[in-house]
Amino acid sequence: MIIILMGVSGSGKTTIGKLLADSLDWEFSDADTFHSPENIEKMRRGIPLSEADRMPWLQDLQTAIKHWLEENQNVVLACSALKDSYRQFLVFDSDHRIKLVYLKGSYELIQMRLKERSNHYMSEKLLNSQFNTLEEPLDTISMDIAQPPQIIVQNIRTALGI
Numbered sequence: 001m002i003i004i005l006m007g008v009s010g011s012g013k014t015t016i017g018k019l020l021a022d023s024l025d026w027e028f029s030d031a032d033t034f035h036s037p038e039n040i041e042k043m044r045r046g047i048p049l050s051e052a053d054r055m056p057w058l059q060d061l062q063t064a065i066k067h068w069l070e071e072n073q074n075v076v077l078a079c080s081a082l083k084d085s086y087r088q089f090l091v092f093d094s095d096h097r098i099k100l101v102y103l104k105g106s107y108e109l110i111q112m113r114l115k116e117r118s119n120h121y122m123s124e125k126l127l128n129s130q131f132n133t134l135e136e137p138l139d140t141i142s143m144d145i146a147q148p149p150q151i152i153v154q155n156i157r158t159a160l161g162i
Contacts, residue, residue, distance in 0.1 A: 006081035009114065010105075012145050016153060035057055061079065061090060062090055100140040101141045101160075141156065
């Protein structure tokens with residue numbers, strides 16, 4: 001199974017993803033590591049990525065997901081997946097082994113988290129862009145990120161029956 005934790009920057013994808021993967025003894029992967037150096041530099045400078053910037057990144061992610069499924073690997077993937085078209089690209093053929101979990105939080109909570117964050121290229125400068133791009137999923141598990149991380153992890157496991 002591949003669990004894709006999605007949401008805007010600062011929603012806790014990496015924190016929750018690592019905790020969830022550890023609790024399941026699964027592999028954790030962060031979609032940020034699939035970005036090109038050019039994309040990372042753009043984001044570091046506060047420049048939103050274009051669709052052309054994102055496409056190679058999405059293709060690399062899809063390739064990784066296909067590989068994990070072929071190898072029967074269980075992976076928790078932290079990935080913004082802000083648009084429905086991105087999610088459809090990653091959850092190809094409606095494969096039942098790919099599960100989406102939306103980490104949902106208020107703008108104010110996430111802005112506060114980003115202000116406290118250090119050593120990350122995604123600054124609060126891009127938060128408006130993230131929320132403007134976000135197309136909230138209607139057909140997936142949604143988790144309130146105001147809860148403590150361990151509670152969120154337990155709620156994800158309960159919702160997925162794992």
